[in-house]
Amino acid sequence: MNNDAASSSHRVEPxxxxxxxxxxxxxxxxxxxxxxxxxxxxxxxxxxxxxGLHGQVRRALGLLDAIELYWSSPGLEAVxxxxxxxxxxxxxxxxxxxxxxxxxxxxxxxxxxxFQHGLxxxxxxxNGAPEGPELFPDRPTFEVxxxxxxxxxxxxxxxxxxxGQRRPADAFSYEVNVxxxxxxxxxxxxxxxxxxxxVLRPGFTxxxxxxxxxxxxxxxxxxxxxxxxxxxxxxxxxxxxxxxxGLRPELDVYLVAGVAIEGLAGSLTRRFxxxxxxxxxxxxxxxxxxxxxxxxxxxxxxxxxxxxxxPASVFHALPISRGGSVGNSPWIKDMADFYGLNxxxxxxxxxxxxxxSLLDPHGSIKKAQTxxxxxxxxxxxxxxxxxxxxxQDRPPVHRxxxxxxxxxx
Numbered sequence: 580m581n582n583d584a585a586s587s588s589h590r591v592e593p594x595x596x597x598x599x600x601x602x603x604x605x606x607x608x609x610x611x612x613x614x615x616x617x618x619x620x621x622x623x624x625x626x627x628x629x630x631g632l633h634g635q636v637r638r639a640l641g642l643l644d645a646i647e648l649y650w651s652s653p654g655l656e657a658v659x660x661x662x663x664x665x666x667x668x669x670x671x672x673x674x675x676x677x678x679x680x681x682x683x684x685x686x687x688x689x690x691x692x693x694f695q696h697g698l699x700x701x702x703x704x705x706n707g708a709p710e711g712p713e714l715f716p717d718r719p720t721f722e723v724x725x726x727x728x729x730x731x732x733x734x735x736x737x738x739x740x741x742x743g744q745r746r747p748a749d750a751f752s753y754e755v756n757v758x759x760x761x762x763x764x765x766x767x768x769x770x771x772x773x774x775x776x777x778v779l780r781p782g783f784t785x786x787x788x789x790x791x792x793x794x795x796x797x798x799x800x801x802x803x804x805x806x807x808x809x810x811x812x813x814x815x816x817x818x819x820x821x822x823x824x825g826l827r828p829e830l831d832v833y834l835v836a837g838v839a840i841e842g843l844a845g846s847l848t849r850r851f852x853x854x855x856x857x858x859x860x861x862x863x864x865x866x867x868x869x870x871x872x873x874x875x876x877x878x879x880x881x882x883x884x885x886x887x888x889x890p891a892s893v894f895h896a897l898p899i900s901r902g903g904s905v906g907n908s909p910w911i912k913d914m915a916d917f918y919g920l921n922x923x924x925x926x927x928x929x930x931x932x933x934x935x936s937l938l939d940p941h942g943s944i945k946k947a948q949t950x951x952x953x954x955x956x957x958x959x960x961x962x963x964x965x966x967x968x969x970x971q972d973r974p975p976v977h978r979x980x981x982x983x984x985x986x987x988x
Contacts (some may be wrong), residue, residue: 601646601770602770602771602772604642604646605642605643605646605647605650605684606684608639608642608643609643609677609680609681609684610681611635611639612636612639612640612661612677613674613677613678613681615632615635615636615639616665616670616673616674616677617674618632619632619633619670619673620670620671620673620674636665640658640661640662641790643658644658644789644790645789645790645791645792646770646789648758648763648767648789649756649758649763649766649767649770649771650722650756650771650773651722651754651755651756651773652683652754653680653683653684654756657676657680660676661673661676661677664676718749718750718751718752719750719751719752719871719875720751720752720753720754720773721751721752721753721754721773721774721775721776721871722753722754722755722756722771722773722774722775723741723753723754723755723756723774723775723776723777723778723867724756724758724764724767724768724771724774724776724777724778725737725741725755725756725757725758725777725778725780726757726758726759726760726761726763726764726777726778726779726780726783726819727757727759727779727780727781727782727783728759728760728782728783728784729757729759729782734757737755737757738755738757740860741755741860741863741864742754742755744860744861744863744864745864749868750868750872750875751868751871751872751875753775753776753867753868753871756771756774758783759783759784759787759788760783760784760785760786760787760788761783761784761785761786761803761807761815761819762785762786762787762799762803763787763789764777764779764783764819764823765798765799765802765819765822765823765826766787766789766791766795766799768823768826768827768830769798769826774827774830775830775831775870775871775874776830776831776832776833776867776870776871777823777830777831777832777833778833778834778835778863779816779819779820779832779833779834779835779851780834780835781812781813781816781836783819785807785808785815802822802826804818816834817850820832820834820850820851821850824850829874829954831852831866831867831870831871832850832851832852833851833852833853833854833855833863833866833867834850834851834853834854834855835854835855835856835857835859835863836854836855836856836857852866852870853866874954876950877947878942878943878944878946878947878950879935879943879944879946879947881943882934882935882942882943883925883934884925886925886934887921887924887925888924905923
């Protein structure tokens with residue numbers, strides 16, 4: 580980072596000082612850069628206006644230098660490429676680059692567009708056809724955070740190696756982001772909600788080299804101990820795994836060890852979803868997908884979808900059931916157009932069965948309640964619910980009727 584970028588990043592610290600809104604500040608910075616590049620590329624832009632825009636552009640780039648590390652895409656590479664375009668005075672190319680990034684950052688792009696023109700992820704080529712999210716626009720995508728202090732070339736090789744395991748049959752796609760330090764890992768899981776899995780490798784350092792705002796420094800102070808430097812590497816890894824679990828308990832945390840893992844497995848299994856050797860690339864890939872699939876499960880919604888697709892005859896008074904009287908009506912067909920046929924097919928007031936019961940759940944509702952309790956940490960709520968059901972199932976206790984005492988009026 581040059582001196583101008585460093586000084587500008589320090590000047591914008593107050594803009595990024597609240598971690599909870601970092602994603603919004605990031606999106607706003609890219610949005611402003613699109614506006615600035617359009618103005619600078621205009622032929623009638625006055626020199627005075629350009630000087631003011633250049634100062635604001637430097638501040639926006641300084642902000643992105645501080646926080647773009649914590650997202651896999653577009654990442655610091657896109658920021659560096661944008662700087663080169665601006666330094667060369669190629670504002671038209673800079674505008675095109677920012678527009679492509681904006682569609683991705685603001686989540687308004689179609690999947691094929693987001694990987695065009697030099698913004699592609701690491702997509703292997705097999706049998707002459709690229710494979711990746713651009714061929715599967717409906718496939719959910721998440722990010723995997725790898726914590727290890729490696730060179731840029733090693734990071735690129737690691738990303739290519741991990742993403743090379745993807746297959747067309749995968750239910751999800753993921754992108755890989757590499758951060759070098761303990762502090763960077765905590766900031767990344769705090770700021771980036773797209774991270775759904777963390778892979779720890781033993782080579783990470785303790786402190787971040789990124790400029791951070793006051794609030795972020797205060798946050799890190801609550802999660803860093805004075806004895807961190809004195810810890811053994813394995814203890815430092817365990818400490819980081821515990822901190823990540825405290826911040827984002829839903830995340831799957833994996834360990835990739837460079838030594839024999841048999842001796843480590845017994846003491847580490849409670850902290851990590853799984854432990855891998857560096858050669859276990861396919862197993863790691865499958866575990867990443869399986870962990871997200873476990874959280875992606877929606878038992879009741881899935882059962883409702885299957886119920887709506889099932890041919891059924893309903894004999895009860897609700898006229899909208901299965902949408903028959905609505906779709907065939909010359910008067911209220913617009914109701915089906917407005918709500919959609921799926922809503923009418925999913926009408927479940929029929930007594931013909933097929934779904935679970937809220938009064939006595941045993942099937943899909945029961946599974947959904949269990950998953951919700953696990954996600955919210957509410958196992959005690961379900962236990963209390965079960966105790967209430969047991970109380971309701973007990974036969975009523977018949978008490979003697981109350982009688983007025985002789986001395987009472």
